[in-house]
Amino acid sequence: MDGAAIETAMQRHVDAGELAGAAMLVWRGGTARTICVGWRDIEARRLVERDTIFRIASMSKPVTSLLTLMLFEEGSLALDDPIIRWVPEFSRMRVLRSPQGLLSETEQAERPITVADLLTHRSGLTYGDFHRGPIAAAYGTLGGDIDSELSPDDWIARLAELPLIDQPGRQFHYGKSTDLLGLIIARIADAPLADVLKRRILDPLGMKDTGFIVPRTNERRRAGLHGFDAEGRLTTLQSAPGGHALAERPESMTFVSGGQGLWSTLDDYLAFARVFVGGGAVDGVRLLQPQTLAMMATNHLTDLQRSQARLLGMPIFAQGHGFGMGVAVVMEPDKADPVRCGGGPGSLGWPGAYGGWWQADPNDGSVMIFLAHSMVELEQLARGIGLGVWSAISEFQSLGSRLQ
Structure with missing residues (x-):
């Protein structure tokens, strides 16, 4: 053919x-x-x-995920590291009792989110567009999924205030896990994610x-x-x-x-x-x-x-x-x-x-x-x-x- x-x-x-x-x-x-x-x-x-x-x-997700594993090989992070090592904003996570329930109806997270949870989309993070309950509007406060007027630090802080829709590690939920990974990489490298990607993957x-x-x-x-x-x-x-x-x-x-x-x-x-x-x-x-x-x-x-x-x-x-x-x-x-x-x-x-x-x-x-x-x-x-x-x-x- x-x-x-x-x-x-x-x-x-x-x-x-x-x-x-x-x-x-x-x-x-x-x-x-x-x-x-x-x-x-x-x-x-x-x-x-x-x-x-x-x-x-x-x-874009495979590109950011591969960059994360490059840092893993170098010892900058471990897959079982709790992400609060770099984003302490996530130290007090709550989990919705029901993905469609009220934001006030939560329970405590059983354990921290890890790097591996973000890589495999088992963090409990989601996309607001996938839901009809109050969590949908709450995700809307983050701005556009691609172009947000928030700074990276403000975006992280606001995301950390939202309840998860599931316990970390329990289930696959497609969502903002890779976005958070990218901003964690930026904190590790003390440089914008765009610069790190360019230097480590795009230019080579x-x-x-x-x-x-x-x-x-x-x-x-x-x-x-x-x-x-x-x-x-x-x-x-x-x-x-x-x-x-x-x-x-x-x-x-x-x-x-x-x-x-x-x-x-x-x-x-x-x-x-x-x-x-x-x-x-x-x-x-x-x-x-x-x-x-x-x-x-x-x-x-x-x-x-x-x-x-x-x-x-x-x-x-x-x-x-x-x-x-x-x-x-x-x-x-x-x-x-x-x-x-x-x-x-x-x-x-x-x-x-x-x-x-x-x-x-x-x-x-x-x-x-x-x-x-x-x-x-x-x-x-x-x-x-x-x-x-x-x-x-x-x-x-x-x-x-x-x-x-």
Whole structure:
């Protein structure tokens, strides 16, 4: 199979108005094949190109998680360290008796949150958008999930005032764990997270177009914010869904989201993803030792935690996948949903809410990446609006796996 079949299939999704455009890459045997379809800016009629810069949303989480494990290898932190070592604001944690209950109806946390809890999303932190009870409005006081007007110290202090929705270590709850990890790293390094990421990962791997902002010199390469109107028609958005991010981030803003704030390109993210098929190194640049990489890419959820884990009300790890440290891990390939990642046993990846996706398969040394801007409100998802991008990703995963 050649790339023409993928291009034809993906163009059908563009023609159907399911996404504005997409940039795709399949890397195997040291050769990268790229396929680009549609528009990076539907108003300016600018085509998606190989170097188009996209918001990658939660594809940021594996990057921050890997940086955490680099500090672990150096002895700057231990996985069982209570986070109050760096964020004493969390010294008096309370836990909601019910995730939908009153904020006053709490019990004491049975133990502190650890670094490992944050890496595996078993901290009891969550996202406000996932709830309808009072905790949803309480999370709204933190500002936008990506662009918050709060300083990092104020954000940490305000998050620490909120009750957890579960006891630390008890269950997988997707949420702000990686954002908190990023700000802990900044305190350990006594430097902004953006600077630490650049020095430790982005520059060594040559990821020159990855960061929390897109420089003005690269504005023409930036993908526009695309989503859907109330009738499900493709349109240009003024900001990210839910007000999570601003169309233009102020230079004075100091908060950064290590969990979902990065922009990147196909080639930049390929450099990062190759770490997972290269035993922790890329072209002689070593970020992790093989044993640490193996720990990151191994399921850490118990059977009960896998069966009970939910995302938007749907089981996420009940079959096919487990969760390592910042990444989903394929455990039963025949049952693995490709929207998280496919491939053989031990393959890994983690998608982004705006239509980004990747997988790295150490069995054949391959990497696949799909980048798009298909930004959907949760209530639109509930009505079936915006699901086309996930169908496109599943089709790309299937076709890309057979690309020779």
